[in-house]
Amino acid sequence: MIKSLKEWILVFMIIGFIMLIGNWIGYDILPWDALPGIAILIGISLAGLIIHRLLPFKLPSIAYIGIIGLVLTIPGMPGAAQIVTYTTEVTLLSIATPILAYAGVSIGRSWFDFVQLGWKTIVIGMVVLLGTFLGSAVIAEIILRFQGII
Template sequence: MLKSLQEWVMLFVIIGFMILIGNWIGYDVMPLAAMPGIVTLALISLAGLVIHRLIGYKKIPSIAYIGILAFVLTIPGVPGSEQIVAWTSKVNLLAIATPILAYAGISIGRSWADFARLGWKTIVVGMCVLLGTYLGSAIVAEIILRMQGII
């Protein structure tokens, strides 16, 4: 477990740094203002992973433990919940999602053999999902911009 803990901490440090930079560049939140929120999110995630490993029940994913822990810690009335909410509100969701999705892409990219076993249908479905997402976003943007009279 110690080796896993070291790997998790290293991963959180790297991703936390990337979130810090993305939050600063993309959303003009100064790194010192976002640092407590990023550290808080990393500690909650680390605690959830440790709880998952200690309980050992593999049918419940670790994200469930992380979510439940975060929910409990931010319930109004729980000591420190207001401070946790204040810290984490300075961290933008997209600044978090970008490095995590990049990490997921890299981990998928390392197992091309597994991806190839899924077959050509997966590529077609993936392309349709990407195209649908793009077209859906473009249509929504077009409607909103027309309603506002911008275009």
């Protein structure tokens, strides 16, 4: 458990640094303004991973991370307003970029395994991506029309 915790902290520190740079370059949010929000997000993620390891339930760690984040930001919870204030300084794209890069590297490391899955996997992946894109576009169109923006 201690070895995993050290690895998680190292990965989160690297991703947090990339998030700070992404926020600064892409959105002109200074690193010291975003640092508390990134630290909170890292802490919530670490807590979710630890709980996932300790509890015998078969829930994915992302469920624990989401539940912790939800509970901590419920209006009326002590410190919820401060957590929301700090984390709003961290943009979504600064979070998504290093995570997607990490996912790409992990797929690249197991490229041979990916190729073994065959051409059907690529077709299914493309259909899933297309469906997700079209579904998001339709939902956005409906919401924007409903709000009178378009």
